[in-house]
Amino acid sequence: MSEDNFQAHEIRDVIKIQYKYTMGGQSKFFIELKENKKLLGTKCTNCGKTWMPPRINCSECYEPAEWVEMKQTGTIKVSTIVWYTTSAFIQSVPYGIAFIQLDNADTGLLQGIFSENLVPSKIKKGERVKAVFKRREDREGKMTDFFFVPEDEYEMWISKPEYEGSA
Amino acid sequence: MSNRVAIIGVGITPFKARYLDKTYFELAYDATKLALEDANRNGAEITHKDLQSTVYGIYNELFERQFMPDIFTNSYLGMNDKPGTRIASGGATGGYTVRMAFAEVASGLSDLCLCIGLEKCNDCYDEQTGTTTPEVLNAIAYSADLTYEYPMGMMAASSYVSMVNAHYEEFGNPTEEQMAYVSVKNHGNATLNPKSQSPMKITVEDVIYSRIICYPFKMLDCCLYSEASAALILASEQKVKELGIEKPIWITGVGAANTDCFIGNRESIGRLYSNIEAAKAAYKMAGLDYNKIKDQIDVAELHDAFSGQEVISYEELGFVPFGEGGPWIEKSFEKPGEGPWINGELPCCPSGGLIGCGHAVGATGIMSTGEAALQIRGDAGKHQVKIEKGRAIAHSIGGPGAAYAAIIVMANEEGLKKP
Numbered sequence: 001m002s003e004d005n006f007q008a009h010e011i012r013d014v015i016k017i018q019y020k021y022t023m024g025g026q027s028k029f030f031i032e033l034k035e036n037k038k039l040l041g042t043k044c045t046n047c048g049k050t051w052m053p054p055r056i057n058c059s060e061c062y063e064p065a066e067w068v069e070m071k072q073t074g075t076i077k078v079s080t081i082v083w084y085t086t087s088a089f090i091q092s093v094p095y096g097i098a099f100i101q102l103d104n105a106d107t108g109l110l111q112g113i114f115s116e117n118l119v120p121s122k123i124k125k126g127e128r129v130k131a132v133f134k135r136r137e138d139r140e141g142k143m144t145d146f147f148f149v150p151e152d153e154y155e156m157w158i159s160k161p162e163y164e165g166s167a
Numbered sequence: 168m169s170n171r172v173a174i175i176g177v178g179i180t181p182f183k184a185r186y187l188d189k190t191y192f193e194l195a196y197d198a199t200k201l202a203l204e205d206a207n208r209n210g211a212e213i214t215h216k217d218l219q220s221t222v223y224g225i226y227n228e229l230f231e232r233q234f235m236p237d238i239f240t241n242s243y244l245g246m247n248d249k250p251g252t253r254i255a256s257g258g259a260t261g262g263y264t265v266r267m268a269f270a271e272v273a274s275g276l277s278d279l280c281l282c283i284g285l286e287k288c289n290d291c292y293d294e295q296t297g298t299t300t301p302e303v304l305n306a307i308a309y310s311a312d313l314t315y316e317y318p319m320g321m322m323a324a325s326s327y328v329s330m331v332n333a334h335y336e337e338f339g340n341p342t343e344e345q346m347a348y349v350s351v352k353n354h355g356n357a358t359l360n361p362k363s364q365s366p367m368k369i370t371v372e373d374v375i376y377s378r379i380i381c382y383p384f385k386m387l388d389c390c391l392y393s394e395a396s397a398a399l400i401l402a403s404e405q406k407v408k409e410l411g412i413e414k415p416i417w418i419t420g421v422g423a424a425n426t427d428c429f430i431g432n433r434e435s436i437g438r439l440y441s442n443i444e445a446a447k448a449a450y451k452m453a454g455l456d457y458n459k460i461k462d463q464i465d466v467a468e469l470h471d472a473f474s475g476q477e478v479i480s481y482e483e484l485g486f487v488p489f490g491e492g493g494p495w496i497e498k499s500f501e502k503p504g505e506g507p508w509i510n511g512e513l514p515c516c517p518s519g520g521l522i523g524c525g526h527a528v529g530a531t532g533i534m535s536t537g538e539a540a541l542q543i544r545g546d547a548g549k550h551q552v553k554i555e556k557g558r559a560i561a562h563s564i565g566g567p568g569a570a571y572a573a574i575i576v577m578a579n580e581e582g583l584k585k586p
Contacts, residue, residue: 008187012292013232023314053315053429078333078436080325082381086308087293087301089320097319099329099431108431112319120382125336144318 025056028067034141037133037166039070041105052105071103072131072166073151079113079123096123100148112147114157122150130154133164169273173407173415174577176206176400177537182364182393182525184289185299191231191287191396192243198283198396198530199244206400210413213279215244218400220277221251224264224284226528226565229306232290240285250277257310258472258565259423260284261397261532262573265561266421268401269575278406284533285396303392311567312429324389324473325381326568329430331475332383333437338490341478343383345493347374348500349474350387353516356509357523359550364393364525374474388474393525397533399540416540417583419558420576422449428570441572442483442564449560450485453576455586457485461513463586464558464576466542468535471520476569477507480562484574486513514552517542532563536575543579557582 023030032038042051042065044058051058051065058065079098082089089095096118099108113123114132129148139145149157158165178201180194189197199215206213221244223237233239237253256263261284268282293302308322335341351371357363369387377386407415424444427433433440447457455463467484471477481492486507499506507515518524518538521531539559541547557579564572 006188010187015229015232052431077431078329078336080328080332080381082320082322082325083379084381084386085301085320085325086305086322087295088305088308089322090296090301092320095320097321097325099436101431107429108436110316110319110321110431125333142318143315 026054029054030141033145034139037164039072039102039131040067041070041102042066043068050104050106052102052107052109070105074100074102074105074129074148076113076123076125076127076129077101077108078125081118081120081123094118098123098148100129111143114147114149116153116156131166132157133166135162135164138162170275171404172269172272172418173402173404173412174399174418174537174540175209175211175402175407175410175412175415176202177541178202178205178398179362179534179537180395180397181362182395182527182534184364184391184393186287186394191236191285192240194287194394194396195240195283195285196243198285198398199281202281202398202400211410213410215246217279218246218249218281219279220249220271221246221281221283222264222268222271223251223253224260224529224533225253226255226257226260226286227288227306229309230286230288230291246281256566256571256573258470258528258569259532259563259571259573260529260565261535262561262563262575263423263571264529264533265399265536265575266423266573268399269418269421272401272403275403278403280401281398282401282533283396283398284530286527286529287394288392288528289394300392316567324384326430327473327476328381328384330436330439330569331473331479333435334479337435337437340490340493341475342493343375344371345478345497346388346474347371348496349471349477350374350522352496352508353471353520353522354387355523356517356550357519360519360524361548363519363523365391365523366519384473384475390472390521390526393527395525395527395530395534397530397537399533399537414544414579416544417578418575419578419583420449420451420453420455420574422446422452423573424448425570428567430568439479439483439564439569439572441570442480445572445574446484449574449576453578455558455576460485461487463556464513464560465554465556466517466539466552466559467513467515468518468539468559468561469515469520470532470535470562470564471516471522472526474522476564477515477520481507481515484560484562509550509552517547517550517552528565532561532573535563536561536577540577543577543582556586
């Protein structure tokens with residue numbers, strides 16, 4: 001039944017849960033990222049497929065996959081620039097994201113694309129990109145420890161005090 | 168041997184930005200009551216006490232601000248001491264819920280099953296901006312992988328746009344104009360649907376010059392999040408006879424598939440393998456042909472969360488060959504008898520779809536299925552399309568990278584004949 005002059009009672013609330021979650025078999029990826037600026041993928045011991053993000057078991061063969069060091073250069077497979085987004089990121093617009101195929105990977109990795117010239121024609125399919133890392137004291141062992149930039153902007157990005165190239 | 172299954176009642180609440188006067192379970196009550204009334208107009212004499220089981224489609228606990236929202240709905244619907252199961256499959260929750268309710272009746276577990284979807288998203292509220300939408304989008308973005316994807320600012324639109332952009336790179340379509348035609352069509356169709364949230368008469372230019380969301384999606388390419396509930400009452404063939412149902416709509420095909428939720432793992436980013444596999448499975452079960460489907464059905468309610476996605480679906484669901492989805496809608500504009508327009512050769516989303524009617528996630532695929540059923544029953548109202556073959560499909564996709572897909576094929580008595 002709907003009533004005239006209905007007055008809604010609204011309650012303000014927040015749901016908050018704290019975590020300290022394990023990355024399990026993928027832990028080594030995050031440790032190497034944080035400590036050594038390395039990007040580790042995995043390679044199936046049976047079919048040879050390279051997984052990035054890594055998985056320690058091959059989902060296709062049901063056989064173990066071994067750790068392999070991935071190249072830090074790659075190619076954009078597809079990208080977009082975000083202008084309106086979630087409450088968690090709305091202060092960061094515009095930002096670029098892309099699926100990047102690292103040069104020795106079989107799969108595409110989702111990552112942020114930073115550019116001085118953030119326009120669709122600059123971060124389009126086929127653009128060559130290179131990984132840039134936060135400096136050691138800022139790295140937390142999270143995906144946000146690194147991002148990709150167009151290859152021709154790489155030197156400029158790593159010259160900034162808050163960022164580093166790989167060793 | 169499995170039982171044949173029919174939709175005997177459809178109940179859909181209006182799709183609205185916000186119901187201040189109803190909670191999620193109160194909305195579910197409204198939809199259930201509407202579905203029972205519809206079944207009773209269709210020859211039944213039943214109440215909620217006759218329903219033997221319930222399958223709930225509810226996507227997101229964060230929207231409802233309640234884990235296991237189904238059990239609280241179960242209580243409010245007066246369904247205590249009977250089986251109730253919840254399905255949650257992202258944007259495809261509705262289609263998957265119909266699939267599971269179908270399975271309950273086909274298997275004989277239930278002869279009379281309530282299949283109900285609900286969602287109430289706009290209780291989410293971002294104190295920082297004083298608006299709901301960014302917080303709603305955040306609650307949805309938690310469906311992306313929380314370690315590898317969410318921290319990059321991935322969200323629903325940027326996920327779908329990846330497939331659309333890759334499809335454009337591979338096939339040269341859809342263009343921004345072709346996507347805009349979907350928005351023009353579905354907002355326009357919604358003007359005929361009194362339950363729709365976004366009825367609008369607009370032009371291609373209106374869409375192209377609307378606010379950019381994520382390149383190349385504009386505001387009017389995107390559906391709005393809605394609050395609504397939609398319910399179907401499913402009955403076994405024996406129950407249909409027993410109740411004396413006048414116009415049963417038979418579920419003749421059900422297909423579903425989950426493709427890799429990590430978009431980067433897919434062989435081609437520009438194709439939704441889940442759509443293709445779900446369509447082929449559903450058509451095969453219904454005795455229809457993937458390559459001739461456009462001529463074998465009267466109407467399709469598609470999952471147009473984003474305009475470009477509808478264009479790609481024309482191809483993946485077999486209506487037109489790959490690369491021809493965009494031209495199919497663009498070239499048929501204002502040409503009756505052609506394309507996916509409401510008076511076209513295969514009307515797509517006459518209800519307005521998600522872009523016109525709205526997207527109340529768990530309710531959406533059940534609304535689409537119910538709308539398609541009402542069309543081939545001849546009871547769709549002002550947006551009724553011409554029915555000749557007696558067959559319709561409803562399509563649901565969703566999840567990270569639209570990994571989930573479910574397709575339902577329906578037929579009236581005429582449509583049961585071989586095509």
